[in-house]
Amino acid sequence: MEGPAPVSTPDLLYSDVESDLRATLRNVLSDHCAPSSLVARADGDEPYDMSLWRTLSAELGLAGLPVPERLGGQGVSSRETALVLEELGRSVAPVPFLGSAVLTTSVLLRADTAAEHVAALLRRLATGEATGALAVPLSTAPEAAFPTTVRAVAGPDGVVLDGTITTVADASVADVLVVPAVGPDGQGLYEVDTGHSGVDITEVVSFDLTRRVSDVTIRQAPARPLAEGQEAVTALRQGLLMAAGLLASEQVGVTQWCLDTTVAYVQERHQFGRPVGSFQALKHRLADVWLELVAARAAARYAADVLAGPDPFGSDSDVEVAVAVAQSYCATVAVHAAEETIQLHGGIGMTWEHPAHLYLKRAKADQLALGTPGRHRARLAEVVDLPVS
Known part of the structure; x- marks a missing residue:
């Protein structure tokens, strides 16, 4: 008679790789995120440090940590992403890591990464070519119902989106949005470029001065389907x-x-x-x-x-x-x-x-x-x- 399956012991310690990553990241952040500079930046016209973000995402490859190597990422686990977030929290670094490398990338990785549009977008995010934002309110809980504030309809050249999403994290510096929307065929996830004239992103008063939130209004903006139905x-x-x-x-x-x-x-x-x-x-x-x-x-x-x-x-x-x-x-x-x-x-x-x-x-x-x-x-x-x- 077989006994119960053995329970694996969780590993709560930091590995040597994680410790090395922490040391590298802490050195970079100490040069860019001195406490005195944070307050001055929060009062300025450029609350995000996009130079630091380019260093982290493109040069160090931190934007694509969990993304497979075939898609331009590092192919490591969520443990390394957690380590980066820990250090970014320690310095309250004003970079869109949560919105792009965590929220947007995590959703895309749970879709069909073999699909052409999903793979292409993941590659752009992982290599630092583009910055993304997930178009849901930052307060959205994982078990919340699928958002219905954006509608997907058929346009002359494909799908277009209409709707408004409030308090989207890091949207003001995003190049692309991943938007949950509902259309005639049900729920779906869509890619929308923020540079289109039908996309309006307006920063609202944010309690957190180092991570801004914005209201996003989409009017007849062309969209590329990423996932549909239950997959979305x-x-x-x-x-x-x-x-x-x-x-x-x-x-x-x-x-x-x-x-x-x-x-x-x-x-x-x-x-x-x-x-x-x-x-x-x-x-x-x-x-x-x-x-x-x-x-x-x-x-x-x-x-x-x-x-x-x-x-x-x-x-x-x-x-x-x-x-x-x-x-x-x-x-x-x-x-x-x-x-x-x-x-x-x-x-x-x-x-x-x-x-x-x-x-x-x-x-x-x-x-x-x-x-x-x-x-x-x-x-x-x-x-x-x-x-x-």
Whole structure:
């Protein structure tokens, strides 16, 4: 009689390759994302650092990490993408990595990559030739219903799209949009060039100054079909689920910066003739953040490890549980760490010149992105059959 199948042990540690990638990326970011420059850029006319984005996407090849080599990518796993997000979160780098290399690419990878249009678009994104954006509100949860705000109709030379999508992440610097739309034949995913006159992208007031959101209006814009029917629905849902799981690593990076910066500050700031970090009350608050960070890192690493598996969305996969746990926990931890950073920095932490507010805004925006913690907890209860009152 055969026993139960062996359960593989998750690998939560960083590999040598991941550690080398971290060192390289941290060197690049230290040259481009000094805290003082972030605040100045957020106030300027060019909130995104497109020079840094070209370095990351085209020169280092980070835009195509999970894309197969035959399509111009690196052919590595989601673990490396998670590592990059962790470092980008640590520096709140103003680049469209989430919108292009995570959201858009994840959805396309869950479609038929052998299809001509899908393969061609993936190659452009992976090589840094183009920057993409997934035309759904940033708050869209993975299990949300397929969007219906855009309609696909037959035009004189093919399919054209009409509709409006609000709060799309990184759309203002995108060359191409992947748009979920509904037409006479049902749901579909379509490629739309942002340079067409029928596409209007307007930045709206964004809480996160280092990641902008825009309202996108499409009027009779020509579109290329990428996926149709159930394939489109599945690709969108699985792509959003993958992005939500990877976003947890960015939240870990935000938490790490907040803890490191605050510990360094309380060691230097003196009051009553001694470092304020020697006061027991502050020690306890920072110890709480450290404990939360350790647990958040474990949750985020587990989600990345599951998503890197050979069949992450198979019937035996733990992906739903892993993503729900990571997002519901890491989002809350990042906000708490950023709040503690501002409070424990005292008066300077409340100033516009100090970058702490950028981390609080990134943490709070991430808490609302791709499903709130409450929504992920409700999904977790559903997946593991817990009663919900």
